[in-house]
Amino acid sequence: MVSxxxxxxxAGWTETNLAEICELTAGAALQESPDGRTTVIKPKNLVGGRITGTFxxxxxxxxxxxxxYQLKPGDIACVRTGAIGRHASATSEHEGSVFGTGIIRIRPSGDVDARYLDSYLSHPAVLDWLERNAVRSPIPNVSTGVLGTLPVALAPFEVQRSIGRTLHVxxxxxxxxxxxxxxxAALRDATIPLLFSGTVTIAAEEESPLR
Incomplete structure (x- = not known):
């Protein structure tokens, strides 16, 4: 077995560096426009493994x-500065979005399943590696050069697809x-003042909805 x-x-798995199997691109400085139509992806938009929030x-x-610096489906946006280790995979919904200086785009080659790689980046050992290899001052950051040296465990492609599909589900x-x-939670919060004001009442014989 390979360590x-x-x-x-x-058996059948190998280990290589990220730069050997992906194209890594650091984000560009850009001029924002409140009336613009193209979405900008920033570190604040990578939440819980998804691209979301206010853009x-x-x-x-x-x-x-x-x-x-535009994204296409299968690209992985990775935080470059700040909360190192946060990342998310782009879908068709994000195609054409651009990414700023706080992001590194990881674009897997055709030999790598994007969902597999996205899930691999969440492995505890990988997150620990990123933490140890990030520059700590003054704000944690990781360069494309350093990120490119990240060791990546590669399963046979069909196994990659199976793992990626399972974790995606x-x-x-x-x-x-x-x-x-x-x-x-929103329903509960809206109901509290109504119940305590008498605007909405519950018949005494009704059972609690929690029972």
Whole structure:
């Protein structure tokens, strides 16, 4: 068995460096426009393994200038400065978005399953490696050169696809439950003042909805 960053690898697996299997591109300085139509991806938009939140924008002209810094499905946006280790995979929803200086784009080669690599970047040993190799002063940051040396465990491609698909399904379930939790919490918060004001009443014989 091969000894690797994440431990002993099964037969048929190999370990290589990220730069050998991906194109790494650091984000560009850009001029934002409140009336722009092109979304800008920043570290604040990488939350819980997803690209989300409130987005800034650039104009069509600026977007054209930054064509080299646009995302396409399968790209992985990784935090370059600040919360090192946060990352998220771009989908068709994010195609054409540009990324700023706080982001490194990881674009896997055709021999690497994007979902597999995205999940690999969440492995505890990988997060520990990023923490240890980041420059600490004054704000934690990691360069494309350093990130490119990250050891990556590569399974046979079909195994990659299977692992990536499985973990993607689990991530989707997590996201669905989080949406349900947020909606339920909002309903609860809206109901509290109504119940305590007498605007809404519950018949005495009704059972608690929690029972």
């Amino acid at each position: 690797a960053l994440i431990g002993e690898l099964p 800034d924008h650039v104009s069509d002209e600026e977007s054209g200038r930054l064509a080299r 689990l991530n989707e379930k997590v996201a669905a439950h989080e949406r349900i939790a947020r909606t339920t």
